[in-house]
Amino acid sequence: MNPRSRLIVGLDVATVANAEKLVSTLGDTVAFYKIGYQLAFAGGLEFARDLARSGKQVFLDMKLLDIDNTVASAVENIVKMGMTMLTLHAYPKAMQAAVAAADGSGLCLLGVTVLTSMDDGDLSDAGYQVNARDLVLKRAAQAKAAGMGGIVCSAQEAEAVRAILGPGMAVVTPGIRPAGADAGDQKRVMTPAQALGAGASHLVVARPIVRAADPKAAAEAILSDMKTALA
Template identity: 35%
Template structure:
């Protein structure tokens, strides 16, 4: 379990991030998530800049393509030196195994990034999954199936709701990573998330990492919100 909540930097550009980070002590090392919105606008230089500021980066691009393409993409992304990155488990075992191969081959120094697979998005309900994806099973069973495929492929873990973390740990191993978005403190707006859990709840359910966006990025005092969530995540309050 990482003691730092991962902050989802769901901003359109570097300028917006610079303004946001001004709320934090300059020398505090954060764990931040760079997703599609930011990466597609700013490119790889945003990762390089965040790392130069002393922050760890989870590069959340959810790669999902043919195995050869994903392998080549991961070989390139590995050179950015991110702490973690991901693919979609729906791409299958061959694709996930190829992603791992590319990531290992592209890591020129140090430890390769943690590689995890997205199971079902925390914005997806069971009804939506069954109707839109045509998956005729429970949402939890779908998530468990994807988690076991990720483990078979050699990946380090999955992205899932904290609600599924306990079951995943039972089906895989204690050190299998469960990174959990959809984290909301008590009383916070749920937004477009469906399967939400508090930081304390995520810890109790066995989550390895939590990702928090709007409760921090939209707060009147982002640093205070971050500290409160961090304390709750670590069982300090």
């Protein structure tokens, strides 16, 4: 895949109007967008449909987790929206239900392992008796066993995850920051080149593009960095 199909820009903005303006500014430079909670609850789900109809790829970051029947019903409706990727928390039963519901659709289901804003201390506070890396690897193996399309993890775990998943599954890495950029609230970050070198298939970048003075130039710089790394 070329860099343009690997870069997912996170539309982490407050309104659909802001998202529309950003997509217009980025133009043909960006082909793949992520829509998460912030925009979804401000009219972003219909906007996601519009993006898909316009030919863009859409990563719907809903991190689903519920009883099996509810997860399956949600996935069936999301398939109808024309989405490219969908996240759910990497709990085995939820993943199995989602895989069955999405069968034959082409929707790439991604298991969220450990949020990139969390480290070992955060997991301990949440009651887990395992470190972040070990939990990511366990959930990666469970995602593969469930028949998922890939996982979401920190780029810091991408190399070890790729060894578990093999070459065919997606490894989507948020928390990507260009060299010298502020990490913000992310705790496990890498540069675009480092993430690709570690085995990531797709990079999710939000603030370094969305909040840049010139978002298109910022996206082009990241794509250039990715192209160099892939070469």
